[in-house]
Amino acid sequence: MIKIILLGAGNVGYHLSKAFNKSTQIDLVQWYSRDYSSLSYNNIDTEIINDLSKIKSADIYIISISDSYVGEISKKLNVSGKLVVHTSGSLDLSIIDQKNRRGVFYPLQTLSKNKEIELAKVPMCIESENNKDLALLETISKHIGCKTYKIDYNERKILHLAAIFSNNFVNHMFTIAKEILDEKNLDFNILKPLINETVDKIHKLDPENAQTGPAVRNNNEIIVNHIKSLKKDDHKKLYELMTKLIKEKYGE
Amino acid sequence: MIKIILLGAGNVGYHLSKAFNKSTQIDLVQWYSRDYSSLSYNNIDTEIINDLSKIKSADIYIISISDSYVGEISKKLNVSGKLVVHTSGSLDLSIIDQKNRRGVFYPLQTLSKNKEIELAKVPMCIESENNKDLALLETISKHIGCKTYKIDYNERKILHLAAIFSNNFVNHMFTIAKEILDEKNLDFNILKPLINETVDKIHKLDPENAQTGPAVRNNNEIIVNHIKSLKKDDHKKLYELMTKLIKEKYGE
Numbered sequence: 001m002i003k004i005i006l007l008g009a010g011n012v013g014y015h016l017s018k019a020f021n022k023s024t025q026i027d028l029v030q031w032y033s034r035d036y037s038s039l040s041y042n043n044i045d046t047e048i049i050n051d052l053s054k055i056k057s058a059d060i061y062i063i064s065i066s067d068s069y070v071g072e073i074s075k076k077l078n079v080s081g082k083l084v085v086h087t088s089g090s091l092d093l094s095i096i097d098q099k100n101r102r103g104v105f106y107p108l109q110t111l112s113k114n115k116e117i118e119l120a121k122v123p124m125c126i127e128s129e130n131n132k133d134l135a136l137l138e139t140i141s142k143h144i145g146c147k148t149y150k151i152d153y154n155e156r157k158i159l160h161l162a163a164i165f166s167n168n169f170v171n172h173m174f175t176i177a178k179e180i181l182d183e184k185n186l187d188f189n190i191l192k193p194l195i196n197e198t199v200d201k202i203h204k205l206d207p208e209n210a211q212t213g214p215a216v217r218n219n220n221e222i223i224v225n226h227i228k229s230l231k232k233d234d235h236k237k238l239y240e241l242m243t244k245l246i247k248e249k250y251g252e
Numbered sequence: 253m254i255k256i257i258l259l260g261a262g263n264v265g266y267h268l269s270k271a272f273n274k275s276t277q278i279d280l281v282q283w284y285s286r287d288y289s290s291l292s293y294n295n296i297d298t299e300i301i302n303d304l305s306k307i308k309s310a311d312i313y314i315i316s317i318s319d320s321y322v323g324e325i326s327k328k329l330n331v332s333g334k335l336v337v338h339t340s341g342s343l344d345l346s347i348i349d350q351k352n353r354r355g356v357f358y359p360l361q362t363l364s365k366n367k368e369i370e371l372a373k374v375p376m377c378i379e380s381e382n383n384k385d386l387a388l389l390e391t392i393s394k395h396i397g398c399k400t401y402k403i404d405y406n407e408r409k410i411l412h413l414a415a416i417f418s419n420n421f422v423n424h425m426f427t428i429a430k431e432i433l434d435e436k437n438l439d440f441n442i443l444k445p446l447i448n449e450t451v452d453k454i455h456k457l458d459p460e461n462a463q464t465g466p467a468v469r470n471n472n473e474i475i476v477n478h479i480k481s482l483k484k485d486d487h488k489k490l491y492e493l494m495t496k497l498i499k500e501k502y503g504e
Contacts, residue, residue: 068471068473090473090477109446110449110462111464112457112461112464114461115453115456117449121449122445147445149442155436158433158481159442160474161478163465164465164491165432166426166443166447166450168463168465168498170425171454171463172501175459175501176417177414177417180413180417184406184407184410186414190411191360192454192455193373193374193375194362194375194418195451196373196451197362197369197373197419201423202444202447203444206440207426207427207429209364211427212362212419213419214342214420216420221342222342222412226416229409234500238494239416241489241490241493242420244486245424246420248486249424
């Protein structure tokens with residue numbers, strides 16, 4: 001059994017805790033959060049703590065908290081010579097206090113507490129200072145069913161940036177589309193086949209070969225009318241900027 | 253058999269021609285394009301023409317060409333008292349010459365010639381000037397396997413606008429993400445589980461409840477670094493604008 005202690009109970013911590021509890025090869029020894037109430041996940045056979053001084057011994061300590069506090073909590077962590085990793089897409093492993101062996105266990109996925117996910121659909125990006133620790137990270141990733149990628153800091157930063165465009169910004173596009181429909185009492189569900197196909201396409205074509213719509217067709221009358229009909233100035237700006245980018249990409 | 257004449261051989265015309273040819277209840281009598289070479293779809297049992305004066309008699313004429321030419325071609329169409337429809341998300345049916353009965357047959361979907369699609373995944377938005385024509389449009393939509401929606405002009409314009417955000421702009425986000433990865437020789441495939449989950453989520457949550465990432469977490473250090481690391485000024489602007497919109501939506 002691999003003994004893990006997990007620190008943090010945000011979206012990533014929540015899904016990792018569930019995954020670790022499900023695995024018969026992993027013993028989630030303790031789960032720490034400053035705030036007990038965030039450890040709301042029941043059905044868990046793990047000691048939960050909100051006091052770092054109570055931390056026990058384990059094979060690995062996984063820090064899954066806000067980027068700004070990773071360095072600080074790793075300093076406060078009263079263990080040394082242990083493998084301590086964070087789960088951030090943006091931080092180097094050197095942020096972790098050097099009294100420990102350091103690494104990264106970054107799930108390249110959008111995780112929300114209110115949405116279950118199959119872990120086979122989570123690419124796990126791992127990094128460490130030595131091969132033995134890397135092998136342990138790979139084993140843990142395998143035990144919870146993830147596909148593992150060995151990714152260094154520079155690559156991870158780029159992947160994270162690309163993830164912002166292909167998930168965070170995309171999801172907000174859906175949010176805007178729903179706002180536009182809600183305002184006229186039109187059902188967002190009618191757009192879902194289109195949204196499904198948008199993603200289905202990029203499994204068969206490069207996204208640049210899948211582009212359709214008035215911007216790539218250079219249909220300026222539609223574009224002008226759309227911008228006019230948008231209520232929010234920043235939505236107008238967004239429409240203009242996306243249109244400009246698409247037109248430039250495909251040549252005016 | 254419903255006799256159809258199709259005008260236009262763009263993405264929509266291409267997919268409609270295939271669907272009509274597959275249906276045993278539809279006879280695609282003629283397929284018109286100014287340019288023969290765009291009628292590249294083989295395996296088709298239909299007369300193809302590039303001369304409007306050769307147009308025959310049919311139950312319905314479907315004009316699937318660039319918005320700017322729909323009015324003009326409907327005037328040139330030497331039939332009267334017939335049902336003539338266009339396939340545009342943005343045009344009123346009044347664009348069609350009034351010597352004919354007028355209607356709309358608008359597939360709310362992203363269609364590319366190089367990507368096949370199941371027509372069950374195409375919501376067909378129909379509109380006409382009388383109930384009998386509407387019933388015919390509904391029958392045709394059913395024969396090719398689409399789900400049918402009776403949508404008036406104002407609703408259709410709004411749906412089209414929302415479709416731009418949820419498909420056209422989303423696809424360009426994927427294009428940017430791929431550009432960012434390509435530049436560092438990272439494989440776009442590693443992002444695909446994330447992209448799949450982005451869409452899977454909105455089948456279970458409203459998109460506004462599915463948002464993750466540095467903007468909604470208000471993690472300004474990551475945001476500043478990401479903007480710095482983008483090469484193109486317009487990508488920087490886009491990152492800033494999306495971040496502002498997300499922050500405003502969820503309260504700073």
